[in-house]
Every structure is written in structure tokens, then in C-alpha cells.
Amino acid sequence: MKSTSQPQPTVFIIFGGTGDLAWRKLAPALYNLYLDGWMPDHFSIIGTGRTKLSDEEFREKLLEGINLFSRSGKAKKEQWETFSKNIYYQVSDLNDSKTYQELGSRIESYETAWNEKADLIYYLAVSPNFFPIIADNIAKKCPEAGLDRTRIVIEKPFGHDLESAKALNKQLQGIFDEKQIYRIDHYLGKETVQNIMAFRFANALLEPIWNRNYIDHVQISVTEQLGVEDRGGYYDGAGAMRDMVQNHILQLLCLIAMEPPINLDADEIRNRRVDVLKSMRRFDADAIRFSAVRGQYGHGWIEGKEVPGYRDEPEVNPESNTETFAAVKFFVDNWRWQDVPFYLRTGKHLSQSASVISIQFKNIPHSIFPPEAAENWQQNRLVFSIQPEMSIRMQMQAKRPGLDMTLNPVDLVFDYSGTYHGKPPEAYETLLLDTMLGDQTLFMRSDQVEAAWDLIMPILHAWESKKSLSFPNYPAGSWGPENAEALIAQDGFHWFTLPLNGKHG
Structure with a gap:
């Protein structure tokens, strides 16, 4: 950076x-x-x-x-x-x-x-x-x-679990200094991801409301239409938690939840990201049952084409217990975020390929509008769309044109394609240039890697020690298992999805 x-x-x-x-x-x-x-x-x-x-x-x-x-x-x-x-x-x-x-x-x-x-x-x-x-x-x-x-x-992958990650860190740090080791996560090089820090820390209007007093909950979804394709041999030993949650998605959560750094020094920013991981509530056996959902896709249809189930993919165990979908509810136990749920989900062969962060704000304390004026009422929401489109949208309420007072959701939009000419740099361009310049801001430090593994290990142990009797539990082309909907619905929310027409609602 x-x-x-x-x-x-x-x-x-x-x-x-x-x-x-x-x-x-x-x-x-x-x-x-x-x-x-x-x-x-x-x-x-x-x-x-x-x-x-x-x-x-x-x-x-x-x-x-x-x-x-x-x-x-x-x-x-x-x-x-x-x-x-x-x-x-x-x-x-x-x-x-x-x-x-x-x-x-x-x-x-x-x-x-x-x-x-x-x-x-x-x-x-x-x-x-x-x-x-x-x-x-x-x-x-x-x-x-x-x-x-x-x-x-x-x-990646940097280790297969906490112990192997610690061992690899020890081996590398016995040869190189930490300042020489660049653990790459291409998600951190994406333009929209980098803009999270710009939006948060370069705009005075966001900081006063960026806390538990105004934010209802946060969702981070990284969904894929693709299945495992030719990666069955690797994926069957990894699964969705290791492949996506431990690295990519937890890093996105850290950028949303981190405290303001005092400057753009690489270690200062990475310190704040580690603080988030260390503040996250750990899971016990009972909490896992109510806070984490796993799934595995069966055969189904993707854009009119029939596709096989996960257990029928090449190099996959026909009785595999590996999850291709994971959804988890996290909490960050500190003054800023106490009791604000962070919902994360990722999966293969889902209805849509999209990477979206949705920050939903609490409702207004008192409405002066009659019910008929606000039948389309939706809470304010800030949406960072990483892919397929690159945009940042603030969803507000506004009066619909006409003689009566009718409210309608509208978007205040920062759209890369509409604002800037030409294609922005790819993530690897940013990260390779930072490597050449010796800037580690967008790279993971050893303690960050280990803290992320430490957080998810109880879930992995629970899932690996008990074979799921329901697999496969969602058809390819759907939005995942029913339990994932229940995970968020039990708190009165629903998963935010990015409409294909690009309009948020």
C-alpha cells in the first residue's frame, strides 16, 4: 500500500x-x-x-x-x-x-x-x-x-491446522526474519477490499456510527457457482472452512471490525487485525451446534446444465465427510462490537458467484410515517460488493415521486466502472508490487495466521469427529442447506444476496 x-x-x-x-x-x-x-x-x-x-x-x-x-x-x-x-x-x-x-x-x-x-x-x-x-x-x-x-x-494453504501452521512458522522463522516472509492472500489485494479502509478511515461521517449502537449485524458471503472441478484431491482434505473461512473471509471480517490504526505502517495495521481475531468469542461444544452449519452439495442444475454431486466428483471419497458449504455466526467481544453478530458463509455450487459484505444498521428509533407510506421499508445498509461487480452502496429511504408520501429504498452508489475509466489492477498486481517494494501491509503475519486457525479449530474438530448423516444436504444450484437459513433467521434476519440486475433491495 x-x-x-x-x-x-x-x-x-x-x-x-x-x-x-x-x-x-x-x-x-x-x-x-x-x-x-x-x-x-x-x-x-x-x-x-x-x-x-x-x-x-x-x-x-x-x-x-x-x-x-x-x-x-x-x-x-x-x-x-x-x-x-x-x-x-x-x-x-x-x-x-x-x-x-x-x-x-x-x-x-x-x-x-x-x-x-x-x-x-x-x-x-x-x-x-x-x-x-x-x-x-x-x-x-x-x-x-x-x-x-x-x-x-x-x-496458501498455510498449514492444515493450528499445529501445522505453528510448525511451518517456526521452520520459516528459523531461516528468515518475519519481515522477509510474505504470506499471500489475494483477497486482500482486491480493489474493493482495499477501499474498505479508505471508506472507514478517510470519511468522518462513518466512524461515529461504526459500532454496536448503530450497527445491527454484519454479513460476509463468498459464494461460488463452480464446484471443486479438478481440485477434488486437494479439496477433500481441506473443505470450505479451511479453504475459505480461515483465510479470506476472516481477513475481510478483520478489516470491517478493526480499530483505527494510528498510521499506515504495515505492522500497525496488522496489529489491529490481530486484535480483532484475539477478541473473537471462542466456541465450546454447545455453541458450535447453534453457531455453525456445514453442508455438502448433491447433484443439481447450474444455469441449465446438470452437474454431479460432490461425492461423484473426480478424486473425491464417495463417502466423504468434507463440507463444501460453511456458515458461522461470530461475535467480537470488545467495546465496539459487543453482541453484534457477524454472519459468514461460503460454499461451492451455489446459486450465484458473488463476494459481498453487507453491514445492516439498526432501525430508526421512532417512525413518523404511516404504515401505508413505508410498506417497502428496509433498514439502512452499506454493501461492499467485491465481485462480480465492484461497488460500494449505501441503501437509504427516500420519497418516491408523486403527490402522496410513499417511501422507497434507494442506493447511493460508488461504482468503479462508472467512476473510473479502464480496468483496475488485478489483486496479484497489487500484491506483487508491494512485495517488490517491501510493503507487508496486505500480507498475513505469523500471529495472525495462528490466531485465525485457533479460532476455527473447535469447529473443525467437532465436524471431523462426527460424520454428518445428512450429506449431501443441498442440491447444486441452490443457496445451501436449510440449516444455514435457520442460523440467521433465528435472530430475525435473512441472508443478503446480490440481485443479478445489480440493484440492491
């Missing part, structure tokens, strides 16, 4: 360079940073993988991904030729120390050619079981660039 400066000379090493993440996200992001003038004058991108490829074959593979997924469209020949001269490939065995010695020699050759030292970024786009192996070999075999110039980027 640093405002403006160009990175120092950089060598960017992607472990897993032939994988889907590098193809779909990393290469397009780095190319767009180059087009927008954010890449340093001297840089090199080294992809590693087991597949035997020449530099040119690797460049062609990345070009294919850029042409398909870049927000700037297909690469222009002259620009691509200039950019791609900085891309190289190395056939690698991650368990072989020679791989890292060769990388070290490459880095030294670039620094000699540039006549200046480079920042070294090691991006681990590989299976988590390789994280300690790579980290240990980097420390032993690659050039020592010092605290300020060496960074290691870790993709």
Missing part, C-alpha cells in the same frame, strides 16, 4: 513456474506491471519446474496465459518482445541442492551485468510440503542478500 516509488533491480524466482498459478495470475500480473511502468529498469523472471523446456518454450507458455487472462488484452508484439527478454527457465528438482546452486549463479550473473545488487523474491507456487525444503536450500545455496533485499512469498 505504499503510494509511489519504483522497485529496485529485482530477480523474481517462481518455484512452480509451469503451474496454473504462474500461467493464469503471476505472468499476467507482472506483464501488466511492466506495461504500467512499475517494473524496475533491471529485472529477471526465472521460472522453475520439472518439465524440460527451453527459455523460448517457457516464454511462449507464459504468453499464452497473458493473452487469455491479462486485463490489458493480448500482448502487443513489440512490448512482449522487450518484456520477454527478461524471462528465463530452469529445469529443477526441488530436493536437489544443485538446483539452488544454479539459481545462485544466475543471480550473481545478473547482478554483474547490471553492476548493482538486486532484490531477490522467491515465490513458492508449489505444494506446501515443499515450503521448508525450498526455504532451507535458499538460505544455504543462494546469495545472501540481507534482510532488506530477500523476500519469500508463501501461497
Whole structure:
């Protein structure tokens, strides 16, 4: 989140360079940073993988991904030729120390050619079981660039549970300083997510009402139409709580609930996010039954197409107890939020793909309007829409045009597409630039990761220790299990959904 400066000379090493993440996200992001003038004058991108490829074959593979997924469209020949001269490939065995010695020699050759030292970024786009192996070999075999110039980027999942996350943190911190470790969560790089802080802390009108006295409840929904597709092998060992709630959704909750930081220093902001997690009410066995709902999709219909149930997906146990849907009611036990419920839900093969934060305010203390004037009455609501549209809407009451006094909900709208021209940066562009600039604001610190795991472990233990006899309990294409509706309805609320026409009501 640093405002403006160009990175120092950089060598960017992607472990897993032939994988889907590098193809779909990393290469397009780095190319767009180059087009927008954010890449340093001297840089090199080294992809590693087991597949035997020449530099040119690797460049062609990345070009294919850029042409398909870049927000700037297909690469222009002259620009691509200039950019791609900085891309190289190395056939690698991650368990072989020679791989890292060769990388070290490459880095030294670039620094000699540039006549200046480079920042070294090691991006681990590989299976988590390789994280300690790579980290240990980097420390032993690659050039020592010092605290300020060496960074290691870790993709999720960061651990499988609290104990494995602690073990991984201990391993990494035994090799690197915490200031060198960048645990990436792409949700924190999304434009609308970053704007939560701008709306909260740059506008005087929101802070006085951002508390239990005015806010009724908060909902965070990250719903997906897609099923597990080709991720069945991974997903069946993870589930919705691990895959989405522990990282993405809890981080969104932290941004909504955090106290105002004193400045934009990375650790100051991360301290406030950790404070939220530490303030959240822990679950006992009885509370879990009334505060958490799990689900698993059966066969159904998505946009007119019949789709299989989860247990019929490739690489999924036909008797799987893994949840593909999770809904949880959390409380943040502090002065600002005491007894305000935070409802979180996420799921696969649901009716709509959307990521939405809805903050519903309490009703007015006294209405002066007759019932017939307010038959469409709705409480004020602030909605952060992260996808499919990017917008922030405040829902208010206003008089409908006419001779009689009839109230109607209206939206005060900040719409990215209507306000700004051009496509905003993708999340990975923001996060990769911050990595090059050495800014950790949008990255998770070790204590934040562990606090998030600690919060959800009682739920995971309860679900894993008792097989659900109702699975599958919602058809693909629905909004999830009936119990999820009951979870919020018992408090007098209903789940907010984003209408397909883009109008909130």
C-alpha cells in the first residue's frame, strides 16, 4: 500500500513456474506491471519446474496465459518482445541442492551485468510440503542478500491446522526474519477490499456510527457457482472452512471490525487485525451446534446444465465427510462490537458467484410515517460488493415521486466502472508490487495466521469427529442447506444476496 516509488533491480524466482498459478495470475500480473511502468529498469523472471523446456518454450507458455487472462488484452508484439527478454527457465528438482546452486549463479550473473545488487523474491507456487525444503536450500545455496533485499512469498494453504501452521512458522522463522516472509492472500489485494479502509478511515461521517449502537449485524458471503472441478484431491482434505473461512473471509471480517490504526505502517495495521481475531468469542461444544452449519452439495442444475454431486466428483471419497458449504455466526467481544453478530458463509455450487459484505444498521428509533407510506421499508445498509461487480452502496429511504408520501429504498452508489475509466489492477498486481517494494501491509503475519486457525479449530474438530448423516444436504444450484437459513433467521434476519440486475433491495 505504499503510494509511489519504483522497485529496485529485482530477480523474481517462481518455484512452480509451469503451474496454473504462474500461467493464469503471476505472468499476467507482472506483464501488466511492466506495461504500467512499475517494473524496475533491471529485472529477471526465472521460472522453475520439472518439465524440460527451453527459455523460448517457457516464454511462449507464459504468453499464452497473458493473452487469455491479462486485463490489458493480448500482448502487443513489440512490448512482449522487450518484456520477454527478461524471462528465463530452469529445469529443477526441488530436493536437489544443485538446483539452488544454479539459481545462485544466475543471480550473481545478473547482478554483474547490471553492476548493482538486486532484490531477490522467491515465490513458492508449489505444494506446501515443499515450503521448508525450498526455504532451507535458499538460505544455504543462494546469495545472501540481507534482510532488506530477500523476500519469500508463501501461497496458501498455510498449514492444515493450528499445529501445522505453528510448525511451518517456526521452520520459516528459523531461516528468515518475519519481515522477509510474505504470506499471500489475494483477497486482500482486491480493489474493493482495499477501499474498505479508505471508506472507514478517510470519511468522518462513518466512524461515529461504526459500532454496536448503530450497527445491527454484519454479513460476509463468498459464494461460488463452480464446484471443486479438478481440485477434488486437494479439496477433500481441506473443505470450505479451511479453504475459505480461515483465510479470506476472516481477513475481510478483520478489516470491517478493526480499530483505527494510528498510521499506515504495515505492522500497525496488522496489529489491529490481530486484535480483532484475539477478541473473537471462542466456541465450546454447545455453541458450535447453534453457531455453525456445514453442508455438502448433491447433484443439481447450474444455469441449465446438470452437474454431479460432490461425492461423484473426480478424486473425491464417495463417502466423504468434507463440507463444501460453511456458515458461522461470530461475535467480537470488545467495546465496539459487543453482541453484534457477524454472519459468514461460503460454499461451492451455489446459486450465484458473488463476494459481498453487507453491514445492516439498526432501525430508526421512532417512525413518523404511516404504515401505508413505508410498506417497502428496509433498514439502512452499506454493501461492499467485491465481485462480480465492484461497488460500494449505501441503501437509504427516500420519497418516491408523486403527490402522496410513499417511501422507497434507494442506493447511493460508488461504482468503479462508472467512476473510473479502464480496468483496475488485478489483486496479484497489487500484491506483487508491494512485495517488490517491501510493503507487508496486505500480507498475513505469523500471529495472525495462528490466531485465525485457533479460532476455527473447535469447529473443525467437532465436524471431523462426527460424520454428518445428512450429506449431501443441498442440491447444486441452490443457496445451501436449510440449516444455514435457520442460523440467521433465528435472530430475525435473512441472508443478503446480490440481485443479478445489480440493484440492491
